[in-house]
Amino acid sequence: MTQIRYIEANGTEYTVEAENGVSAMEAAVKHGVPGIDGDCGGAAACATCHVYVDTDWIAKTGPAAEGLEKSMLEFAEDVQENSRLACQITIADDLDGLALRLPEKQH
Template sequence: MPLVKYVEANGTEYAVDADTGISAMEAAVRNGIPGIDGDCGGAAACATCHVYVDEGWIGKTGRAGEGLEQSMLEFAEDVRDNSRLACQITLDDRLDGLVLKLPEKQH
């Protein structure tokens, strides 16, 4: 069970023990993390699970790939180099301790 830390823009932190094989968006929604809506249910068809991957973890999660994820990020606010859609980050044991920062607001 990987532990994922979600950090709101105001600094409030939430730690979630997530099931392996689900997305970071699913883990957030299941645990009521504010700021992660996942309106499309994880189909990468909205940008309501936009997160910033902590720079120490970007090597393991990778950056947003070209195509669908990158296209959807164009609808998000304040996109950065480390922006990802949480629905596109599949959790596994190598991501234990992952830190995801939330934007000030979602689209």
């Protein structure tokens, strides 16, 4: 199991144990993390799982992928260089301790 930290805009933090192979969105929804809706179920079709990857982790998660992920981020609010869709981040051992910050609101 890999620990993932989700940090709300107000600083409230949720640490969850996630199974390798699932997405960061799936782990958040399974553990009831507020602010991650995942309305499309992980198809990168809604941007309701928009997160900011802490700069210490962006090298491991990579930036938003060209194509569908970047296109969907155009619908999110307050997009930054470290913005990702949590449904496109696959949990693996090397992401243990990953910190994902949540925007103030999702669409």
